[in-house]
Amino acid sequence: MLVHICCSVDSHYFLQRLREDFPNERLVGFFYDPNIHPYSEYRLRLMDVERSCRKLGVELIEGEYDYESWLNAVRGLEHEPEKGARCSVCFDRRFEVSARKARELGERRMTSTLLTSPKKSIEQLKEAGERIAAKEGVAFVTVDYRAGGGTQRQQEEAKKAKLYRQDYCGCLFGLTQQRVQQERPLAELFDPVDGRTLPGSIQERLALYEERLRLEEAGRNYRIVRHKFLNWRLLYGWVKRKKETLPSHILPYSVMKRRYTSGKVECESGGLHCFNREEVRFMTLARYNALAGTDYASLEALFSSPPAFGLELEVRQKAGLDPWDLSPLVVLEEVPEGKLEILIESETWRDVREKLVPL
Incomplete structure (x- = not known):
């Protein structure tokens, strides 16, 4: 089964549950998320998914970061709310590429970790997944791992595995709306021309999680602590x-x-x-x-x-x-x-x- 992966927080628990429910399936992760912006955030999420899949022993394939194609696909929908028409187009785009990848690999079924994201509509994902997968001759598997306290267990697993927990869905337009509502600047888009790493920036987090990998490779223990500050x-x-x-x-x-x-x-x-x-x-x-x-x-x-x-x-x-x-x-x-x-x-x-x- 090909598993489209959006982020490690969603995929780590999702993959474990899939193994329990489909013990005879070979799971292949497919990280295809050209909606994530900026690219430094994409790199950070990919790095954490790679770490998660290594821990779980799941093969991972990275899709193309064709951001401009994604922008063209959602053109005119920039101001749509979360779970609106822009998200539908975004799901369709990612499911189309994932279904083609599943057919290319000879996989009969596919699913997506988006199903376990609390910010997404399962019905919306189910409709899109089944419709698009069928065009490629692939079955879309819809599972609900949120029910029965699943979302809480997912967060517990993320904390236990020390995963990177992002605070926005991923796309530029959703991020903009979220920061406007929070009355906060779009700090994620600041990238100084002088090349410095600014406090609280994606670049700082990327360096932190790269250092985490080095500590783990050296067999050293560590903690990731959070603190409030004036940015x-x-x-x-x-x-x-x-x-x-x-x-x-x-x-x-x-x-x-x-x-x-x-x-x-x-x-x-x-x-x-x-x-x-x-x-x-x-x-x-x-x-x-x-x-x-x-x-x-x-x-x-x-x-x-x-x-x-x-x-x-x-x-x-x-x-x-x-x-x-x-x-x-x-x-x-x-x-x-x-x-x-x-x-x-x-x-x-x-x-x-x-x-x-x-x-």
């Missing part, structure tokens, strides 16, 4: 003098109540130049180098290869700002006299991140 993202910003944009570097957790202000530097103390608006602080590149232990010759060099995010948090504290201080801190080559204009567009929100704790 921050810089959308964009600039500093201008006489309409000329000055090279500037805005440090993490710089927040302005109003995104734009103008004024003058009033005083300097301990290497910090205090602006007379929005609690803005400036420091020179030389001062930044001294606090960070770096030797950047220019701000352009700092832009192209900045230090780790955590080091810049240390710079804020070494400069005299408290850990809970959200005052904007901006690095300039030199702090000029006269009127300056500043724009900082940033977001802060309460978030949760994971940490890997070796034991």
